[in-house]
Amino acid sequence: MENQFIYWLANPGLNHFLMVSALLFALGLMAVITRRNVIMVLMGVELILNSANLNFVAFSHYTSLSLEGHMIALFVIIIASAEAAVALAIILNIYNRFRTINVDEISNLKG
Amino acid sequence: MELQLLGIGILTWIVFIPIVGMIIVLLIPDSRQDAIRWTALAVTGMQLMLAGLILRNFDRSMLGINESGSFQFVEHFNWITVDALPWIGKVEITYFLGIDGLSVLMVILTALISFVGVISSWKIGKMVKGYFALYLLLVTGMMGVFVSLDFFLFFIFWEIILLPMYFLIGIWGGPRREYAAIKFFLYTFIGSILMMLVMIALYFSIAYTDPVTGELVHTFNLLHMMNPDNLVEGSILAGINTTWRYIAWIALFVNFAIKIPLFPFHTWLPDAHVEAPTAISVILAGVLLKLGAYGLLRISFPIFPDATVYFAYMMAVLGMISIIYGAFCAMAQTDFKKLIAYSSVSHMGIVVLGIASLTTQGMVGGVFQMFNHGIITAVLFLVVGVLYDRTHKRGLTDFGGMATVMPRYTGVAIIGMFAALGLPGLNGFVSELFSFLGAFSAFRWIAIISVTGIIITAAYILWTVQRVFLGKSPEQYKNLPDLSAREMVSFAPLIMLIIMLGIYPGPTIKLMNASVSHLVDLINIGGF
């Protein structure tokens, strides 16, 4: 049983990548939902994005998609950086406006 | 009989010239009040001249009533025509004017009273432009009713009257003017609705076959409505002496009785009279009340001769009650205007009694009484107006001894009063005589009871004379000025007519005789 697991662990395949990616996604989601700090939330988003990237690359490597997955991953990285820039700008604005970056206190949309 | 000016028939002129005047009045700037007054005077003056022209060219031997060939100054055009709807045939509303012996007197009365009314409105100072514009609109409405021979047209003119009257009472009236105006409006409006229902019922029940195309044409033409052959088989008003015909007659009667006004529909009149300014009271009593009796003669009688005969007794009884009741109520009044208002109820009762007799004498008396009452009551309201202008009071007990203070005025007033009392030699007597004679031959006891009305009339009129003109004059009224030239001008034609028609009524009676006896004939053929 133990051997099997170690065997599986030693022979990385698609599932491993998917597993890591899923973990990464879960962590990212966790960060987005639970962190108070906007910066942290943003970091969580980055994690989610990277988990997606990982998926793309893994799928492109193990299936017949060849380079298309890489291509998308590259796009995502570029967009993520742009997004980070925009998001940071928003965060700066939020800070300017609310004097805080705690999302709990930024609840103007409250019904 | 054709009489045209600039290619337009004289009746169109006489009806719409006040509208032209109204437009001119509206175009004159507010500040030029005298120009407005003179315009109104000129317009009504022209109308009076046209009426004179009509009188001069009127052929007294032509019958009218239900024969289109014997109407005079006829103008007949299609106005609204809807072609051949599949299930009801052709629809037709015509612009149909014409006069006969029944209407000619009313046309003259309207023109005369309107003219006098303008003179007596001279002192109106509040919103002069609006006043005269509405006044002229009113004149158009009244004149239109008397000359239209199409029910639809008749109804339109009938309704046109309401609106200016409402504002004339409601804006230029006395302290309770809003109440009076609303009451007048609602009361007469209820009547109008009834009339409209009958009009629609008649419209669906009457259809004539177009002689050229052979189509079945529904029409509002009154003359077609009078022809029983045109009744559509199976329609609501078909047949003779049917319940629906009685109901239709009653509905029309209520409408006209409100206008007359006949007991028990009379209570709007005292309020309206008391609140209305003098000239409007003059118009109201002089012309408006005649619309009711005229409507009966023009519409109810010839279209529903069977129901007319059936209800004649009831009409006579209501006339009798009006005569006596009105006279008694007049006696109880302390307000001069209210007294005259109730005396109008009494005198219009004589009209109804006369025409209900369905005899030539009675109807001639009734129609003549309409004319005479118009003139007499106009004089009486002008008489009150003169006092009111000077003192702003019109209580019967506020005055006394006016005979010494204003002798000329008293002379005029006494002639008017005595004419109302039915003094022989003045016009009121002649028409009362004929009305009673006709009524007596038809309803003996009703006429006998009604005659007591003339005693009560004498009592309240003499009492009024005594309270206002005789006795000693109160200190503050010792120096009231006598009639001015303008007031004399407004009285003169009326007083002259009162005396002239009293002494020699022959020609005037001849004016309507042919038509009236034809109407009697028609009812007697259709009703029995």
Added chain:
Amino acid sequence: MELQLYIQLALITLALPFAGFLILIFTGKRLPRNGDWLATGLISLAFLLSLFILIAKLVWHHNETITSSLNWITLNDLMGPSSIEFGITVDNLSAILLVVVTMISMLVHFFSIGYMKGDIRYSRYFACLGLFSFSMLGIVLTNNLLLMYIFWELVGISSYLLIGHWYEKKTATNAASKAFVVNRVGDAGMFVGIMILFTSFSTFTFETIFDAISNGELPFESTGWLTAAGILIFCGAIGKSAQFPLHVWLPDAMEGPTPVSALIHAATMVAAGVYLVARVFPLLTADALLVIAYIGAVTSVIAATIAATQMDIKKVLAYSTISQLGFMIMALGVGAYAAGFMHLVTHAAFKAGLFLAAGSIIFAMHKALHKTNDHHTDAQDIRNMGGLKRKMPVTYWTFLIFTLAISGIPFTSGFLSKDEILAGTLAFGIMSGHYLLPVAAFLVAGLTAFYMFRALILTFHGEHANATRLEGVEESPKVMIIPLIILASLSVYIFYSFNPFGAASGWIFQAIERPLSIVPVAMQPISNLLFHNVVSMVHSIAMGLSILFAFSGIIFALLVYKWKKIDADRLANSMGMLYKGAFHKWYFDKVYYKVFVDGILGFVKGLHKFDDKVIDGFVNSTAGVAIHLSNISKWIDEHIVNELVTLTAWIAGYAGEQLGRLQTGKVQTYLAFMVFGFIVLFILFI
């Protein structure tokens, strides 16, 4: 003489006073002397013309009736044209009255020049006299009922204007209105009578109506209606001639100037009723005539008793007039046609004379009182007079002659006519068994002599009631005295009959004959011939009785008032209720006032309330009902319809509020929901 000339002359006579009226009413104040000369001149001219007509008529055309008419109104009926004619007729009856009216009117005009001098409405007064004369002549001349009615009303109105001549006085205006309204009551009856006849015969002309009835046509095929028509037309006479029960206006009418009382309320207008009955006499049935006779008898008794108790000289004369008119009416009722008519003529002269004499006295009293600055003493009360004989000899002697005439003393005109009436009633009583009529007639004859002498004695004999007050009384001016003298001479028998004891041989009896009755035979009164026979049989008895009653009346009056053998007050007391009743005019005025004036005023107030509250109330309450209905619908609208709308809105709002709670405003919550939702969807669909 051409017959048409009569018509033309009569028309001119008619027109003259009317012209005077028109001229004076419009220009009177600007004329010199306010135009009294014009009015007087015109009426004098009219008098001369009518005198000429009378004489010519009697001499040349004794038995003819001249009629002319013109068309007033033509009415085209279903039956064809029917025309209403206005015409005048000159026969002996109208010719005689023409002279009577114009003569009295002329004398009154002259008298008035003196009496009304300085009056504020001098010209209006003469104008109204002209109007009156015109309308009275119209009544006399007309040949049809309608024109009769028209002039009937016109005399009423001129009487109204003249009674109310001094309209500043409340009593005068009250009297004027009362006179007119009371007359209107009678006129209304007359109007109904005219309607009955017109409806049946389609004409107003006397002749045509009489012809139709004599051809057997009856109103509504019933003799009852014919009788009714007769009585109803007589109602007009009851009003104008002040017969019971409408006699109450005449005494009040004395508020007018005294010459007016003489002309209108003694001599002419009040006699119009008698003339009317004479005119329609042929169509009166026996029943109608009996009613007429009794009304006349009752009136004359009532009025005579009242006259015997009055203190105002004009009131005495007024009641005396009523009583004498009752006499005439009674005479016509019993069929003594010519006698009744003759009494009208003779009475016109002596009663006008009495009033003018009274006017002369009042005029003198007024002047005397004015001199002493006494404005409280009643110048008409006979208790304030006395002993005026020396001061006013002419007035006294004329008054005496008039008094003798009215009392029916032989050699006066009054004797002639009264004697014939008494004989007539006696004959009628014997023939028909209605003995009450002659009894009443003789009683009244005695009473008349009594009350007239009472007035004469109290006024002229004895001492002044107040010496200083009456110091200044003097005889009236000539213009007033001369009419008195003329009238006094006309009260002598010679003008009426050369035989002082037989009116039947006089010219009036020759000229006037009772017209034949044209009603169905069963309804006819006692025939003329039979009546005449009985009258001539009882004539001497009646004459004896008449003289007896007159003298006993006079002697009684002398006993009480001149020789003071009987104390007037004790006499009054011993009469008890009888005196009290008569003194209070048998309470007619009070009862009428209570019943008609108060009663009707109360009634009309109630009716007005009814009109205001019930009828108008109904109208207003329909408005109220409409308002209530609209209030209800307003409530429904507000609370039901509107609530439904609000409810939906509220539901939406509530739901929103509840759901809004999900809206935390926190991005992370949203994200959590999103993930949760995604998971749910994932589980559900995959």
